[in-house]
Amino acid sequence: MPPTASPSQLGSGTMNHWGRAMAGAAALTVAATTYAAGIEVRRWTLRQATLPVLPVGASPLRILHISDLHMTPRQQSKQRWVARLADLRPDLVVNTGDNLAHPRAVPAVLRALQPLLALPGVFIFGNNDYYAPKPKNPAHYLFDTGKKIRGGPLPWGDLRAAFVEHGWLNMTHARCQLTVAGQRMVIAGVDDPHTKRDRYQRIAGRADPAADLRLGLTHSPEPRVLDAFAEDGYDLVLAGHTHGGQLRLPGYGAIVTNCGLDRSRARGASRWGAHTWLHVSAGLGTSPFAPIRFACPPEASLLTLVPRNTGAGVPASAWHAAGVS
Secondary structure, eight states: OOOOOOOOHHHHHHHHHHHHHHHHHHHHHHOOOOOOTTTGGGEEEEEEEEEEEEEOOOOOOEEEEEEEOOHHHTHHHHHHHHHHHGGOOOSSSEEEEBBBBOOOOOOHHHHHHHHHSSSSSEEEEOOOHHHHOOOTTHHHHHHOOOOOOOOOOOOOOHHHHHHHHTOOOOOOOTEEEEEEETTEEEEEOOTTTTTTOOOGGGGGOOOOTSEEEEEEESSOOOOHHHHHHHHTTOOOEOOOOOOGBBBBBBBEEOOOOOSOOGGGSSSSSEETTEEEEEEEOOOOOTTTTTTTOSSSOOOEEEOOOOOGOOOOOOOOOGEEEEEOO
């Protein structure tokens, strides 16, 4: 007669199986968290894309898009890496906000951007230029109630004064014409839509069709703002805020965008309507209360703009990521 297992033996085997599974899951969670908080959050990445938005026959134009530094005073590795981006010699630097994460971070931001401030540049501000971050329940991002949690005021006025003093143009509710690398650009920007500071009506109106490039700037890529830029004929809109989702799942992508934008556009280049291109930077920082990134390294973006007849255009999923030595 073959041996049989007693109920107690069967229960013991099942418990051992579940115990091993739970131990394995716990170990995997610890490893993923260690990687996200200890390695990827400082894996500075340069992403590159080619976008066909210029007139036929125009020479290529290179834009360095920086966003969401969320700088604190001691982030020296980030400061050194950002400063070296000047070696790329872009034609224009665009900063789409959220530079600050600490009341005493302005000097750190200026150290990071100092070499880039010598180049033509434009900027707008985001919610974490005006207000400091605060600890939040992660459920706040998964189940948005519409309530904004704000910390104390940040010294955005000092930062604005320093940028303007170095020659960067403040595009907050402003329109301007700028010639860069022989290309005539029309640029317009709004204040932060995430905190409902945007007043698009102040810049509304058809963008000059004779310009070589019509460029729109917004910190948070809220669809209402993107629709307005597209309706006014802008070729390209640059935004940040989403952190690319900050935590991404393989095969799924961003879990949330922290705004009205759909998950598929949380980072990188995409079309918005028939004419307009949208580029969303995943940014270089995080809240100091959630210093982790997973499958979404901190990034700056080098965008090469080319004539529309080239057929170029690289989707976010096919981007090339490269280091800056």
